[in-house]
Amino acid sequence: MKPDSVLPQPAFPEITRRQMLVLGTGAAVTAALPSTAPAATRMPNSAASSHENLAMRYVTTRDGVQIFYKDWGPANATPIVFSHGWPLSSDDWDAQMLFFLSNGYRVIAHDRRGHGRSSQVWDGHDMDHYADDLDAVVTHLDLKGAIHVGHSTGGGEVVRYLARHGEKRVSKACLIAAVPPLMMKTASNPGGLPKSVFDDLQRQTATNRAQFFRDLPAGPFYGFNRPGAKPQEGIIQNWWRQGMTGSAKAHYDGIVEFSQTDFTEDLKKINLPVLVMHGDDDQIVPYADAGPLSARLLKNGTLKTYKGFPHGMPTTQAAVINADLRAFIKA
Template sequence: MSTITTEDGTQIFYRDFGSGQPVVFSHGWPLSADAWDAQMVFLGQHGYRVIAHDRRSHGRSTQTWDGNHMDQYADDLAELIEELNLHDAVLVGHSTGGGEVTRYLGRHGTKHVAKAVLVGAVPPLMLKTDANPGGLPIEVFDGIRKGTFDNRSQFYKDLTLPFYGYNRPGAQVSEGARESFWLQGMLGGLKGQLDCIKQFSETDFTEDLKKIDVPTLIIHGDDDQIVPIGASAHQSVKLIPNATLKVYPGGSHGLTLTQQDQFNADLLAFIKG
């Protein structure tokens, strides 16, 4: 159980296991570092140092009233990387965490970074605009805000169905996975989680993506009901100079769990390659 204290006094919880080349994980909304348990154990057993933190206002980190925005998330990640003196790191971000990684690379560069992996990630922009007609209308995110504010416990439980594709015919539903998602979500603070909705939906990462100058693997499910692949991965791969897109047929937003063995193998192969 470790924490760093950021410049604004926020305590960021993190887990740091193993030794070797560091792999740093950024989780999705409204989860925590626990979302990466299987990947951390898998890579740790293959000789890597694995690190995952709880974003501010999520999990076991400080629940802050202010600072719940993408620039600060990226700066918190930068402080963690500096504090742990990491070099040649592989950054792995899922969903909102993919935005966090992208903004970190855009703001802080790749001095400490060897490679990046974006999984079901929100860049370049989730919101539908005149310049981004393939995005989702603002009403979708207003609905997420209302559901989270009115009864986030029930909303998070219901969200697991499209998140993991459990609402698809023939899906094998794991009640344990649903309960883990709910528990991680409820550990965080309501104010920060509400603030984060605007960040993952309205932040434009286009310029950040263009600045990424390390090999980047983009993994996305073509049945992702949370971050549709058309306005995200298919656009990001065009913007990152040295990016490869791997599409998981029928893959859900939660493919790190629903297709865990395949994802772990692809992640390891990319890191070693």
């Protein structure tokens, strides 16, 4: 496919946010009905049975924000905590959560404030609040020995969480196509991207978010703009769905946070083993100024480079990413 070719429009261009919420409410009600599954297929020792058994689960942060989270698997299994990228939600981890759940792990993922099903507050869209919100989920669930996995902005969230809240509840971490150490070009970071790139992202978010959130996954996010690439319509529409469910204000502010936050000192504070996974054809967080630099700043970091993989490789190359992540966890 040529980079400038026109992709088909979403099959649901006229779905409103109100309709989406109605659909979501219906799904929640359905989930709350008594299960008809055979008893043998249920997991009586699941994490769900050890906490409140609700169809929709939230934790309230110190500043009153409702953070939505998923918690699947045996309560006594090793927990893996996933932090999603901008402007998505915990749904972006479906391929990882189902894989690790089937391999005996407990899997947890939350929607960042202003994203997905979490509160659409107007403030607090910064790395310190992101890290504190993650800590609120971890503390609420009383997780111990957890493995934290962050993709893109979520990688920055994991790094700030470890530097800000310590490692007492964590055993390992993994950064996938993550934004650290610093995305924007500065005097001390000459390999970064010009500020004008991120200014343009904010402009598109503010003026035509719906189209922008269609063009990004249809093009550079998953590498579908590369010659010979075969765009997957379901992946594109799912990215659009996740993005449009979130808050434009959170997405607008988040661009500044993921691009201008310098994680250099945070990375230096981390002592536990960290796997850094990055594709060398990442068009969103360019490889050379991200993965290799983060791995060097970490005391116990390991870099794994993926030739030709795009930014959204946890989705498009899920089998490879899951296998390598599992090997790191088991090592």
